[in-house]
Amino acid sequence: MAKKPLLEFTDRGIYCARGKFYIDPWQPVDDAVITHAHADHAYPGNKHYLAHHLSKEVLLYRLGEIQLQTVEYGETVMKNGVVISLYPAGHVIGSAQIRVEYQGEVWVVSGDYKVEDDGISTPFEPVKCHHFISECTFGMPVYTWKPQVQIFEDINNWWRTNLHNGMATVLVGYSLGKAQRILQNLDLFNGKVYTHGVIENTNDALRRNGVLLNPTERITPDSIKEEVRKGIILAPPSSVGTTWMRKFQPYSFGYCSGWMAIRGAKRRRAADRGFVLSDHADWNGLISAIDATGCESVYLTHGYTASFSRYLNEIGFDAHEVHTLYGDDEEASPQPSSEEREQTSEGDEKQKNADQVLSLGEDLGEAGGPVS
């Protein structure tokens, strides 16, 4: 009888039968190990959570009172004889690859990752393993990223041009990850950074976690419109086209996402400017990351799984397509009413619930693009 694999794909998530725990489960389980705090990876309802230290406050903010254990990168945790350790995934602050080892057999679950150092998330570290479970959100050769230095130069120039033309600047990116990456790379000599409530709540959570972020100012009903228009406004995808955004008119509206690499996708978003800035690995990044693991087999969980696995097999990898619920489309997620959006800038208990509805929807902004 063939040996049962250490990790298997079930209808609840990635499961380790030997260690009796799940990784990023989408149905409630007793014991969950979480790669990162995005809504399609960290679902509510599990009895126990294990994640990286830097995910702590965001998870508590998003999932409420949960039983959460956090660890440092490289630190080991034993579960029923199985050794678990976390390694940086470079996707967002606190994101981790999960390394699972039992009797010399090593599996690594990537969660979402990128290989470029974004200057704020701990940079991706390749981990040697026998079996690698990888995302491939941008697993098509048309997706190749420019270094972020160039992108931020474009963004800062665009901001300056808008100031010069008397236009407000609205930059859209999802609230955990993209927003902070942008924030840390803006040229603050241009002006102040104003944030939508949803993004500022995440910033607050990260600051409670000890992360040093550039100064921001939350947009509230008391904000002075003319002041805000002189700065840059960071907003989540869910705010696009709302009255909240319209009150800053006239503005130029930029969208930061890997999908912006394709003209059609950019036109669909009706953004004035599409900045090709992604927190996922591009085509070359994926291949080099998979190669660096030295793995015997690779399992592809979400993205262009069919074509990417076919290509990997052709160039000599043993690649498999697996079905998971990661990277779900944003269109299918709850779309909050505009009232809820307005309230998010105030922040009492009731609004916090509304925020959570929001965070489910908007995080998928990038992971939730086309699925092939």
Added chain:
Amino acid sequence: MKAFAQLFLSLDETNKTNEKVRVLKDYFNSVPDTDKMHMLALFTGRKPKRQINSTLVRNWAIEASNIPAWLFEESYHVVGDLAETMALLMPKTTNSSNKTLTEWIAEINGLNNKTETEKKLWLLDSWDMLDSQERFVFNKLLTGSFRVGVSQNLVIKALADISGLEATVLTHRIMGSWMPETFSYTQLMGEQDIAENRSRPYPFFLAYPIQETSEKQKTPQEVGAALGDAADWQAEWKWDGIRAQMIKRDGEIFIWSRGEDLATEKFPELHPFLNALPDGTVIDGEILSFQNGLPMPFNVLQTRIGRKNLSKKILEESPVAVISYDCLEYAGEDIRYKTQTERRAVLEQLQAATPYPEVFRISALIKFDTWDELGTIREQARAMIAEGIMLKRKSAAYQVGRRRGDWWKWKIDPLSVDAVMIYAQKGHGRRADLYTDYTFAVWDGDKLVPFAKAYSGLTDAEIGKVDYFIKRNTIEKFGPVRTVKPELVFEIGFEGINRSTRHKSGIALRFPRILRWRHDKPKEEADTLESLRALLGD
């Protein structure tokens, strides 16, 4: 080429009309005159002739990209645009080139008599000196797939701002056939129209729809409230043929279709009547197939549109005639400024004098005193093989383009059936990588028979939801096509229905489109093939 690539990028980088006009003006003010005319030709749909067939371009691009052919094809489905796919997949280069747009187009045209090997060498070299954005527009030029997200009106607006000429004057000057190599910027922008162009048509005046959405029908009362006194209006049937402008000048005749294609040779039946017209005459009307003095459905005409050679059989089976409805030039004078009633009188006089009244017909005026009465007459449109009614203000001049106010089309309600989506394919352009092209089926016993394809009529939000459904309910994949679990029901609207031997269902629809998503209907309650056949009406 750098300036042209930048123009493309800058136009992409804004959604604001004023900003686009500014970008266009900046371009016109910064490049050589010959580049301006080439740009104008490209932006008004005058593509350079394709010198390398696109299969070769594609194959050489695959080679240059160093990826398997299947992955190139998959990438194309993700991107939804061949020129862009090739530009994205080719390795980056460190070389560059300062050739102008004019020089590049001259090189492309110079490939005409080159061997395949020479063409390949030239193409690989060219790619190697262009950056990614330049490659994208270059590939567009090369593959003749040049389309821009900028309307001709915006380009005209920019030129009008620069020259101080009226937009309508410029629109007229760029009509018809001209070559950027021979029509100069000075000629275009001059105070006087000095270009010698016998064949040049006038810009078409297009009607605005009264019925802007298919869901809510306008009543005769509403039409009356919007348009005022019925006595101020002239009504005709709205014919379903090919809109055309017919010119007789200096003994020569020209037939232009609305897409500004010169179609003189496609309609030999019309030549005798045109030759018999006095010189300096331009007539606007609709070309239709006729039999025994009655117009035939559009699909009869359609069978001869695409043909290169008109066989005797085709000419016998679907002979064409013109239903004329306007006169734009008489005795060499542009009479578009005259009122509808005055122009109608000129047209009637011309038509009365023709020796070919069976071919040179005139669109009969519909007599009506009240809007209610016209509303009742409109119900007979389908029986008249018409699409509805045209309303023209008696006191109005013949204008340029689609304008609200003086010409309205009041179409009849579309026919419709409820159908089940069974196949889906990804769209192109702004619908790239989304499933937006669907095939619909109706019941034939317990089987679903495909009968129509449609890809418009849903909102972006609905498209998102349907795309989500398709990705999770795919039964099989055949290349780019997915077989989808039959479940979603849509109301499909169409203008006409005819027998067809080319389709499995035995029927063909005219202008099928999605009217709405029937969330309320289970697939079992979709319509049947029998009910569609009943609409054939024989």
